[in-house]
Amino acid sequence: MKKDRKSPLTESFGYAFEGIWTGIRKERNMKIHCLAIILVTLAGTLFQITAVEWCICLLLFALVASLELVNTAVEAVVDLVTEEKKPLAKIAKDTAAGAVLFSAIVSVIIGCIIFVPYLMELFQKM
Numbered sequence: 001m002k003k004d005r006k007s008p009l010t011e012s013f014g015y016a017f018e019g020i021w022t023g024i025r026k027e028r029n030m031k032i033h034c035l036a037i038i039l040v041t042l043a044g045t046l047f048q049i050t051a052v053e054w055c056i057c058l059l060l061f062a063l064v065a066s067l068e069l070v071n072t073a074v075e076a077v078v079d080l081v082t083e084e085k086k087p088l089a090k091i092a093k094d095t096a097a098g099a100v101l102f103s104a105i106v107s108v109i110i111g112c113i114i115f116v117p118y119l120m121e122l123f124q125k126m
Helices: 011-026 028-047 051-081 089-126
Strands: none
Touching: 011 028, 011 051, 011 089, 028 051, 051 089
């Protein structure tokens, strides 16, 4: 029996980056998340947020983007398995999408907690 060989680490990273790039190119919601990441990064730079605030933002970026990629994978697998409308397929797709939505809503709330004080300070100076 032939022993299975794992692909080189660089190949594994290549597949992972290909998955990220595919998600960005093909998924509308991933493009929206990327735009939000850019806008929050610009705001963080403008307001010179603290290192802890940056860490929180980076974790939230990773959480939302990762869940969006997992949601895309779940949808692709469900679509691969069946073209019929099935209750379990709907549950799989809806709950994966719900996870993304939940993390995005909480991220916006945390973003408001971080950025509203900076905005209030800016408006008070005007």
